[in-house]
Amino acid sequence: MKKLMFLMVALFVGVSASAQTLPDVKVENQEAKVISTRDLVDGTPMIISFWSTTCKPCIMELNAINDNLYDWLEEVDFKVVAVSVDDARTLSRARAMTQGQGWDDYVCVYDKNQDFKRAMNVSLTPHTFIVDGKGNIVHSHSGYTPGSEQELFEKIKELK
Amino acid sequence: MNYAQGVSFRRMPLCAKYNLSKMKRFLLFLGVAFAATLSVSEASAQIKVGEGQVSVALESNNTFYTEDPTLESIGLDQPFKRTFGDRGSNDYLKVDYNLNSFSAGVQVDGYLPPLYGYDLYDYIKSKNLQTDKKNFAFLSFYTQFEGKNWGVRVGDIYDQFGNGLIFRSYEDRALAFNNAVLGARAYYNIGNYATLKAIAGKPRIYNERSENWVYGTDLSLSISDMLGWSNGILSVEGSYFARKDTDISEWNEDDYNDNWEVIGTTNRLSGNETVNLVSGRLNFEYSGFTFRSEYATKLNEDLHTPGKPLAGGNVLFLDFGYNYKRFSASASFRRMENMTTLIDPRRSGIGGGNNINYVPLLTRQHTYSLANLNPYLGASVHTGGEVGGQIDLYYSLRNPKARGKYWNFHVNFSMFNTLDHAMGGSKDATAPKIDGRNVWKDFNFDVERQWNKKVKTTFLYSYQRWDEEVNHYDASEPHYNTSHIFVGDVTYKFNKKHSIRTELQYLASEDYEGDWVAGSIEYNFAPKYSFYVSDMWNCEPMGDAQNVINFGGNYYEDMETGVGKNYLLHYYQIGASYTHNSLRVQLSYGRNRAGYVCSGGVCRMQPAYTGFNLAMTLSF
Numbered sequence: 001m002k003k004l005m006f007l008m009v010a011l012f013v014g015v016s017a018s019a020q021t022l023p024d025v026k027v028e029n030q031e032a033k034v035i036s037t038r039d040l041v042d043g044t045p046m047i048i049s050f051w052s053t054t055c056k057p058c059i060m061e062l063n064a065i066n067d068n069l070y071d072w073l074e075e076v077d078f079k080v081v082a083v084s085v086d087d088a089r090t091l092s093r094a095r096a097m098t099q100g101q102g103w104d105d106y107v108c109v110y111d112k113n114q115d116f117k118r119a120m121n122v123s124l125t126p127h128t129f130i131v132d133g134k135g136n137i138v139h140s141h142s143g144y145t146p147g148s149e150q151e152l153f154e155k156i157k158e159l160k
Numbered sequence: 161m162n163y164a165q166g167v168s169f170r171r172m173p174l175c176a177k178y179n180l181s182k183m184k185r186f187l188l189f190l191g192v193a194f195a196a197t198l199s200v201s202e203a204s205a206q207i208k209v210g211e212g213q214v215s216v217a218l219e220s221n222n223t224f225y226t227e228d229p230t231l232e233s234i235g236l237d238q239p240f241k242r243t244f245g246d247r248g249s250n251d252y253l254k255v256d257y258n259l260n261s262f263s264a265g266v267q268v269d270g271y272l273p274p275l276y277g278y279d280l281y282d283y284i285k286s287k288n289l290q291t292d293k294k295n296f297a298f299l300s301f302y303t304q305f306e307g308k309n310w311g312v313r314v315g316d317i318y319d320q321f322g323n324g325l326i327f328r329s330y331e332d333r334a335l336a337f338n339n340a341v342l343g344a345r346a347y348y349n350i351g352n353y354a355t356l357k358a359i360a361g362k363p364r365i366y367n368e369r370s371e372n373w374v375y376g377t378d379l380s381l382s383i384s385d386m387l388g389w390s391n392g393i394l395s396v397e398g399s400y401f402a403r404k405d406t407d408i409s410e411w412n413e414d415d416y417n418d419n420w421e422v423i424g425t426t427n428r429l430s431g432n433e434t435v436n437l438v439s440g441r442l443n444f445e446y447s448g449f450t451f452r453s454e455y456a457t458k459l460n461e462d463l464h465t466p467g468k469p470l471a472g473g474n475v476l477f478l479d480f481g482y483n484y485k486r487f488s489a490s491a492s493f494r495r496m497e498n499m500t501t502l503i504d505p506r507r508s509g510i511g512g513g514n515n516i517n518y519v520p521l522l523t524r525q526h527t528y529s530l531a532n533l534n535p536y537l538g539a540s541v542h543t544g545g546e547v548g549g550q551i552d553l554y555y556s557l558r559n560p561k562a563r564g565k566y567w568n569f570h571v572n573f574s575m576f577n578t579l580d581h582a583m584g585g586s587k588d589a590t591a592p593k594i595d596g597r598n599v600w601k602d603f604n605f606d607v608e609r610q611w612n613k614k615v616k617t618t619f620l621y622s623y624q625r626w627d628e629e630v631n632h633y634d635a636s637e638p639h640y641n642t643s644h645i646f647v648g649d650v651t652y653k654f655n656k657k658h659s660i661r662t663e664l665q666y667l668a669s670e671d672y673e674g675d676w677v678a679g680s681i682e683y684n685f686a687p688k689y690s691f692y693v694s695d696m697w698n699c700e701p702m703g704d705a706q707n708v709i710n711f712g713g714n715y716y717e718d719m720e721t722g723v724g725k726n727y728l729l730h731y732y733q734i735g736a737s738y739t740h741n742s743l744r745v746q747l748s749y750g751r752n753r754a755g756y757v758c759s760g761g762v763c764r765m766q767p768a769y770t771g772f773n774l775a776m777t778l779s780f
Contacts, residue, residue: 020213020780023258024306031393031445032452034355056527060651067564067610087330088323089520092452092479092490093552099488100554101568113320113330121217121254121779123333124744142744142777143737146651146659147686 022135023119027083028110030095037116040107041135045078045159047152048129050111050122053090053097058126061144062103068149069105078156081107085117085125130155212259217779219252219333223275228751228770234716234727236754236768243285244273244294250336264303267316269338271296271367277757277766278336279511283366286510298367300340309349316340319359321378321399324518325456325475325499326437329363334757335764337513339363339503341374353385363503366513370503374516376401376437392446399439403501403516435472436460437501437517450481458499473498473545475519486556492522497545497579512762522550523574524604525758528647529696530667530678531622535756536600537763539578539630547596548576568608576600583634594636599627618649628672628712641671641712659684663694672712674700680733690737696753701726729753735773746775 024038040046047065051058062082069080082103086094091112098108111117120129123142130139130152139155141148208214225246231237239246249272256265273294274281284296302315318340320328331338343361350356360375380397439456458472475496482489501517519540526532539546550573557567577598582591606620622645629635645667653659660683667676680694703713703726717724735748754768 020215023263024261032443032450033393054525054527063610067613070563087520088320088325088518089522090525092450092481092492093524095450095481096483096488096490096552096554099483099486100556100570102486102556102558102566104486113318113324113328115318118318118331119256121215121256123217123219123252123777123779127742140742140779141687141739142742142779143690143739145684145686145688145690145739146653146661147655147657147684148739150656151687 020137022131022137023116025111025116025119027116028112030098030108032110035109037109037119038135040081040109041131041133043133045076045133045156046081046107046131047078047156048081048083048120048131050083050085050117050120050125050127052084052086052125053093054086055125057144059097059101060146061126061128061149062106063101064146064149065152066101066103066105068153072153072156076157076160079107080105081109083116084108084110085112085114085122086110087112087114128152130159132159209257210259212257212262215256215258215780217252217254218777220249220774220776221251221275221333222249222774223247223769223771224774225276225769225771230727230729231751231768231770233718233720235719236716237770238767241767242276244276244281248273248275248281250275250278250333252333261306262304263306264301266299266301269298269300269367271298271336275336276769277764279513279764280336280366283510283513296367298364300338300342300364311347313345314343316342316364317345317359317361319345319357320518321357321376321401322397322439322441322454322456323477325454325477326399326439326458326501326517327359327374327376327401328518329516330518332762335512335762336366337762339365339513339516342369343375351385353382355380363516365503365507365510371406372504373404373406374402374503375404380441393443394445395441395443397441397443401437401439401517403435403503405433405435405505433460435501437472448483450479452479452481453477456499458501473500475499486558488554489552491549491551493549494522495545495547495579496540498540499545500540512764520762521758522548523576523600523602524550524552524572526604526622528620528645528649528663528665529694530665530676531604531620531624531645531647532758533667533676533755534624534626534641534643534672535758535763536574536576536602536626537630537756539576539599543578543581543594543596543630545579545581546576546599547579548574548600550574564610564613566610570604570606570608572602572604574600574602578630594634597627597638599630599638601625614653616651618647620647620649621645622647641669643667643669643671657686659686672702673698673714674702688739690739692733692735694733694750696731698728701728742780743778744776746773748773 022037022041024036026034027037029035049062051062065080082098084094091110094110126144128141129137131137141151225242228237251270251272252267254265254267256263274284274296300316302313304313305311318329318331329339329341341359341361341363343359345359347355347357357378362369363374376399378399380395383394383396384392436459437456439454441454444451454477457474460472478493480491496519499519500515502514503516504514507514521536521538523536553571555569559565575598578596580596581594583594602622602624604622606618608618610616625640625642627638627640629639647665649663651659651661663680665678669675676696677699678696680692682690682692684690698714703715714726714728715724716727731751731753733748733750735746737744737746749772751770752768755766756763757766
């Protein structure tokens with residue numbers, strides 16, 4: 001434990017301000033093909049939102065972004081990546097739900113054993129990140145209250 | 161006994177002073193980490209070490225149990241069972257280092273002391289009856305390298321084969337569950353059409369490592385990629401997984417005495433068995449249709465008589481999907497028999513933390529409290545198997561010109577039956593049989609309407625029928641309880657920041673605890689603050705001294721006076737939350753009903769209690 005603490009303290013030394021990059025983890029896409037999360041980085045900024053079928057505020061947040069999507073896209077170019085952390089129990093429901101909620105403009109990926117969630121240090125859903133076109137994580141927000149989607153829009157506009 | 165490294169806390173000398181200073185240091189460390197994290201989170205910056213970067217996540221869940229004379233007088237709250245005291249705290253600190261394709265990390269789980277009502281609590285308690293130690297910790301770690309077509313990971317491994325029917329290692333903090341396998345894993349991709357994976361190690365059981373080894377291999381082959389099909393997907397996959405039980409036949413009396421809680425006094429098995437499981441999968445997708453299937457079988461273990469090689473178990477899982485524009489449908493079918501596979505069968509009866517495979521419940525997991533009051537808990541534990549399925553239909557009605565107005569419809573139906581099984585789980589072919597019967601049926605309909613930018617409403621109706629006798633292995637007759645649940649939910653946005661959400665629920669039933677009513681009001685000040693109050697009230701007297709013993713109700717006798725009456729209890733909550741970037745703090749106070757807390761298709765029984773909860777998460 002002593003050694004571990006040394007290691008930790010050593011890690012805290014040398015803090016400098018620079019953005020974290022998106023980790024490289026395997027997830028499934030809508031067609032159930034395994035893709036790398038690095039493939040999501042294509043020059044367009046993105047909102048990455050972790051959700052599950054049993055998380056009501058997550059669905060509220062994704063619906064709220066969807067309601068505003070076209071208005072926002074008129075001002076700034078970005079994409080939305082909805083990451084379902086549903087496991088084998090609710091995975092097929094999650095796939096059906098993305099269609100049945102009208103999220104057809106979203107990039108939907110499935111993180112069935114939560115590897116991406118773990119790599120992004122997400123403890124609770126919803127948890128939303130803003131990633132710039134180069135793959136740097138520039139903002140993150142945990143939880144959802146109606147209206148907090150505006151903050152995401154403001155942050156993504158700052159990237160322009 | 162060859163314990164792996166992660167259990168260092170438990171193997172330390174049991175000296176109170178030593179442990180106290182250790183714990184102080186741990187708390188100090190948590191404090192330092194928290195302070196450092198706060199300052200860094202504030203700047204939304206990251207930590208860099210050389211070329212690599214460090215990320216940190218902290219989660220802390222605390223409960224302060226307070227006195228509730230009403231709950232105590234009728235025995236619903238039993239404070240004397242909280243042997244670790246009137247406070248609990250489950251904490252997780254995770255630190256990762258990442259440099260290009262290399263990454264490494266540690267996670268410290270602190271149970272300071274553990275939260276009451278989790279399987280982990282009972283497990284730790286049962287192993288520490290002779291000591292006054294209250295605080296426990298567990299260290300896990302990993303290091304991994306991801307090449308272009310291959311990857312290696314050493315340390316604690318989270319992974320699954322297919323749907324997890326024969327192997328899944330994962331973490332679920334809502335259940336204080338973690339069965340990570342400490343060992344090694346490697347995979348190799350052959351072209352873009354095949355992946356071969358192998359894993360071996362020792363799984364974690366709560367705050368310990370098991371003595372048993374597990375190992376397995378998985379191959380997935382994409383036929384469509386192999387043949388260059390671009391408009392469809394066809395893949396075949398197969399897995400093998402095994403558990404090798406430690407041989408304890410050579411143990412002497414001291415070994416048994418040291419491990420009495422593991423082995424029990426009457427279950428001295430030879431225990432050098434290897435349990436083998438195999439699984440095959442076929443997945444297909446073409447033009448909006450999807451079909452996924454898995455058949456898995458356990459070749460040589462019977463859960464009900466561990467250690468005796470008998471006909472094992474099997475499970476068939478089928479999943480169909482279809483979508484067209486904004487309509488989508490999904491249907492799942494599953495039949496399973498004796499498929500629960502324990503990490504260590506010699507430690508049976510210690511809860512879900514001892515499972516190495518994942519055969520979850522397939523019914524809908526509700527988010528509204530009354531709809532989730534009596535969830536389906538599965539029939540396989542008590543009768544060895546179940547057969548059933550579910551159907552979901554979704555449709556979104558939208559006007560492309562008015563994006564802020566739409567209807568979302570959802571219909572869900574599920575049904576599960578037990579299998580024919582012998583009385584008392586007997587393997588004797590002449591033993592009397594109990595026919596399989598329906599033990600769960602539900603139908604749910606919900607509609608969500610966004611009227612305009614300000615108003616959104618949700619309505620839910622749920623019909624649920626459950627057989628209370630499913631918990632009793634030899635019950636030949638069912639006892640059905642039926643509930644009708646109605647929920648109305650309205651969100652009103654005053655402006656871009658202020659909004660209010662109200663929920664009204666009613667559960668109508670002639671059985672069990674009778675009618676319930678629940679309501680809540682939530683006021684949000686986006687993006688930082690949220691406040692809520694809620695109440696759940698069992699409003700109808702049910703049961704009496706005669707029938708309460710068998711079938712629930714709200715009739716209780718005062719433990720001191722012996723006088724019985726119907727207790728129509730209120731379960732109230734009041735709370736607030738604060739969010740700033742990735743920091744979230746939530747404080748609440750209230751009375752919690754005894755019931756099942758479910759996460760990811762697995763449930764744990766939470767006894768009733770009244771108290772404060774303080775939860776915090778943070779990452780950067």
